[in-house]
Amino acid sequence: MKFGIVVSEGPYTHQASDTAYHFVTAALAAGHEVPRVFFYHDGVNVGTRLSIPPQDERNIQEQWSALAAEHGTDLVICIAAAQRRGLLDQKEADRQGKDASNIAEGFRISGLGQLIEMGIDTDRLMTFGD
């Protein structure tokens, strides 16, 4: 089966992005496809490369980046939600005159259309939120 995944809560405060990660890992191991994960609301904060959790804790961003590198899963951060919350790629930082970008490896910023497209193109859309 082909799953589309929505992550709608931020890392560490909420379990949602961890549960989504565990679900995706299990789904891929079982032979299912997960072509895309869409990060919305505070979920966009999963994609910052500037988070530094304590060394004895999981690093949620690095887990997702590694998953994308291994399986080619498209990790999409909603641009509208990202701009409100200070998530920028280099192109957008240049365009908006900001002095830094912070998107982690394997993530990309794109529009809400990618969420709708994922709903159309997959067999099941799963939301991980509160």
Next chain:
Amino acid sequence: MTDGVKKFLYVNRKAPYGTIYALESLEVVLIGAAFDQDVSLAFLDDGVFQLVKSQDTKEIGVKNFSPTFRALGDYEVTKLFVEQESLDERGLTADDLQEIMWEDEDEDYVEKPSIRIISRTEMADVMADQDVILSF
């Protein structure tokens, strides 16, 4: 699913202010309207407060986005299901909700109401009938 068109339901369960879920839900609905899918919105729990008329947010310093619901008809989003029990539990009636109309181009652009108040049981049927449900 027929002809590549899927039934999308946006479920709104939270109050319009206090969190950003309601506003960001509406942003998805507006973008999604461009994809020519079969779109419905559901309002239940505190989500029914999103449709209350005469909202005034000046004192809390956030944008009042409730007028945007009245523009949904122009995006061919014409099915807004509101759960009767959620209204009852909050002391609200249909009269407390803003009027949201759409023009039916198949019937000489006659104006029809977009809001349909249905029971909790009917809401379950609406949900069961969908291909994609996004919950906010």
